Amino acid sequence: MDAPVVAVLSLxxxxxKTTVTLGLASAARNERRRVLIVDLDPQANATAGLNVADVGYTTSDVLYDGRSGVGLDAITATGWGELVDVIPAERALEHRAVPSGADPVRRLQRALNGVADRYDLILLDCPPSLGELTRNALFAATQAVVVTEPSYFAVQGAQQAVEAVTVAGREGxxxxxxxxxxxxxTRAALSxxxxxxxxLRSVFGVKVTDAIPERTAIQQAQGAGVPIHDWKSAGARSAARAFDDLIGRVADVSARDLADELTTREGR
Ligand SMILES: Nc1ncnc2c1ncn2[C@@H]1O[C@H](COP(=O)(O)OP(=O)(O)OP(=O)(O)O)[C@@H](O)[C@H]1O
Ligand SMILES: [Mg+2]
Structure with a gap:
């Protein structure tokens, strides 16, 4: 069966976003699953966090090329070992416009043809805006994970991301x-x-997951290019547990089953 393709987004x-992408990749690797991360952000933070030694063909090349299955040529090894690959990003992604032509928002989907059956999970790390890169992700994805923070703007921010998903659904x-x-x-001690x-829960109900805690270990592991599950500290262990819980939402249940379950529960 093809792997779920999960767009991790917030506008x-x-x-x-990158922290959740890397945390999910780390949790999947810990369960011995094969993961591909597609870094769609010109800042290339996910590529850096995955400790990639040699960047050759990138997401930018893949989108520019646009041929069916061309993503296979850009799959790159990471410092996280044999289970975790990346299609890396580079700064040029920002400046190199995706060519227009037929269906410009489907270029990533087309490029990933034949990729999903090689992995157990594909994660798309989106940039922080609803530009053509995020829109390409929303057309290639089977599931969306919306990241937010517990602030005054949380509900509004999440609502905009959910709306973007709805629009992608409607448009094809x-x-x-x-x-x-x-x-x-989040810091549980802060009222x-x-x-x-x-x-957030009052607006979005059961779609809101348990929170990922604020832990310095997350920044340390990212800086060292190491999966959070391999970082040895109490903070890293609590962060890793949070990602283990989260991966149950995205990788264990098929998107359709969970969507049905959520609709049923919300309908009560
Ligand atoms: N739970 C957390 N605990 C501690 N630090 C965190 C946590 N989540 C994120 N950070 C740190 O906050 C910063 C921003 O996080 P991250 O890069 O994941 O956000 P992003 O949404 O991907 O950002 P961008 O929109 O720029 O792509 C990073 O330095 C990251 O290490
Ligand atoms: Mg990011």
């Missing part, structure tokens, strides 16, 4: 659904954070 910057990717809204960087989490 707001710096809320933790009806199998896409939001499987999780992930509050990141403001608890209040914002409640607010």
């Amino acid at each position: 707001k910057g710096g809320v933790g 990717n009806p199998r896409l659904s939001v499987v999780a809204i992930v509050p990141n960087r 403001e954070h608890r209040y914002r989490l409640e607010e």
Whole structure:
């Protein structure tokens, strides 16, 4: 069976898309699953966090080329070992416009033809805007994970991302659904954070997952290019547990089953 293709998005910057992408990849690797990360952000933070030695063919080349299955040529090994590959990003992604022509938002989907059956999970790390890169991700994905932080803007930010998913669904990717809204960087001791989490749950119900805690170990592991599951500290272990819980949402259940389950529960 083809792997789920999960777009990790938020239209707001710096809320933790790359952190959630890397955390999910680390959790999947820990379960001995094969993972491919497609770095769609010109900042190339995911590529850096995966400790990639040699960047050759990149997401930019893949989108520019646009041929069916060309993504296979850009699959690159990472420092995380044999289970984790990347299609890396580079700064040029920002400046190199995706050629127009027929269906410009389907170039990534086309490029990934034949890729999904080689992996157990594909993660698309989106840039912080609803430009053509994120739109390409939303057409290639089978599931969307929306990342947010427990702030005053959380509900509004998540709503915009959910709306972008709905639009992609309407415009031609009806199998896409939001499987999780992930509050990141929370501190349980802060009443403001608890209040914002409640607010998110009151709007989005069961789609809101348990929060990913704020832990310095997350930044340390990213800086060292190491999976959070391999970083040895109490903070890393609590972060890793949060990603283990989260991966149950995206990789264990097929998107359709979970979407049905969520609709049933919300309908009650
Ligand atoms: N739970 C967390 N605990 C500690 N630090 C975190 C956590 N989540 C994210 N960070 C840190 O916050 C910064 C921004 O996170 P990240 O890069 O994942 O966000 P992003 O949404 O991908 O940003 P961008 O929009 O620029 O792509 C990074 O330095 C990251 O290490
Ligand atoms: Mg990022």
